[in-house]
Amino acid sequence: MSSQEQKTQAEAWFRTLRDQICVAFEAIEDALQGTAHAGLPAGRFERTPWTRDNDAGAERSRPILKGGGEISILRGRVFEKVGVNISTVYGTFSEEFRKQIPGAVETGTFWASGISLVAHMRNPHVPAVHMNTRHIVTGKSWFGGGADLTPMFFGTPQSEDDKRVFHDALRAACDRHGPDYYARFSKWCDEYFFLPHRNEARGVGGIFYDYLENDWDADFAFTRDVGMAFLDIYPRIVRAHMEKEWTPSDRAHQLARRGRYVEFNLLYDRGTTFGLKTGGNTEAILMSMPPEVTWA
């Protein structure tokens, strides 16, 4: 398959996965019964396309960046705010960034397509979640991504159950593609989603992988399976807890835990900090910010 065909296939997959996730999440919005927010209307995604043609990169040490994407946001009664972005961008990195990107030293050109999702839930008993998969082409070509779960309460029987089923689903996807994938990628996830200044994990993990360039077809198949595993397991976790009662104190705890999410994303998350510092779409990147947050 030509490189162009690979790009076209990957981009089409991220769009298909986005469509399936949006359908699944809207069905959850429809299904809610019997809690405080069941009286609200079921949420629907609003989709905003964007394009970028930043050819004035040199001035601010920014890369040349072209392409675009679609931001889909739902503010509902189960999902307080969930954003699902797809984008396909390409261009040339500034000198400053070439050294940081595999395969970019020589020409600095890149092409990147992916899907990125962050969900902040109304019910404090429903974990927040993040999922992202991407295909990057420079002088090299690789896939990366992962998914991680962030319960608001740690170390409870529920969070242990949620952790188990979430990891089981991702482990099954991993095991179909590489005997060491789950061990490597779940460890990578734990290391990546860690807040050193708090000495705290962001959540209960999942998987994180990057620079996967064994074999394009196999890597793409794995990346599709990660997306499908997420699409299967997260809605089940949401449905299991979305009708549980919660107290104002649970809500206060949730808002404070969201502060940790903000700290991680703005201080450490490579996608966020790199995106913001290289002229990416600010609204799309900061779609991950929680709708309401407190700090003590």
Place this chain on the structure above:
Amino acid sequence: MSSQEQKTQAEAWFRTLRDQICVAFEAIEDALQGTAHAGLPAGRFERTPWTRDNDAGAERSRPILKGGGEISILRGRVFEKVGVNISTVYGTFSEEFRKQIPGAVETGTFWASGISLVAHMRNPHVPAVHMNTRHIVTGKSWFGGGADLTPMFFGTPQSEDDKRVFHDALRAACDRHGPDYYARFSKWCDEYFFLPHRNEARGVGGIFYDYLENDWDADFAFTRDVGMAFLDIYPRIVRAHMEKEWTPSDRAHQLARRGRYVEFNLLYDRGTTFGLKTGGNTEAILMSMPPEVTWA
């Protein structure tokens, strides 16, 4: 004066200034009349001393850091959350950080004392504010600091008035010490407190200075004058607006603007990111986070 005497004097000054600011702010809490929150009790500072003896720095590429400080926080009816920190720490930078700090390349030892203040106000018509001054000794010895004002509404007659009186006060302090100080330091402030990913200023500026090492006595006198200028002008701005009425929509705007404050501090602020990544006191550093924040 010996270097030790200089350190002792600087540290004593930061404590004195802290004490005076706390008295002035508690007097404001007492003075509030006639608005929604006048029924709340007048806020009082709570003071928490801390010490640090992190001698295991090598493991995590962190510096050896010793010393301590005092966090003073008031959660009141005018000041929704204001933190005033003083600290004096010393130690040895890890190899990684020595190159980033003037005078630290050779031995890596440092001593740093300072005061840092961030105020988030209940009334959206009262600007938020930040003030920090510090004395640093490595192989070199210098003062740094500044103060900047962040109205929640930009470009209004009130924000223009507040900007003018705030800048006038700092200009007067600058003019007593160097004919070019105000021009240089207000420009530096505008450049520093800028969010490139939003293409937005954080607020209406003020002054920012660093690496000031002309003459110890003169630099210390200037640093004291910056503190005194702040102590004079910010309470006047607060008192001028703290009894104004506001609407739920004003409040919503304020909470969204605070998101920009979080973005700046976690993405760009050198003190915050450097402090968190070098093993500083997380609670003291993140005292600057607003109590309640929203993102669209």
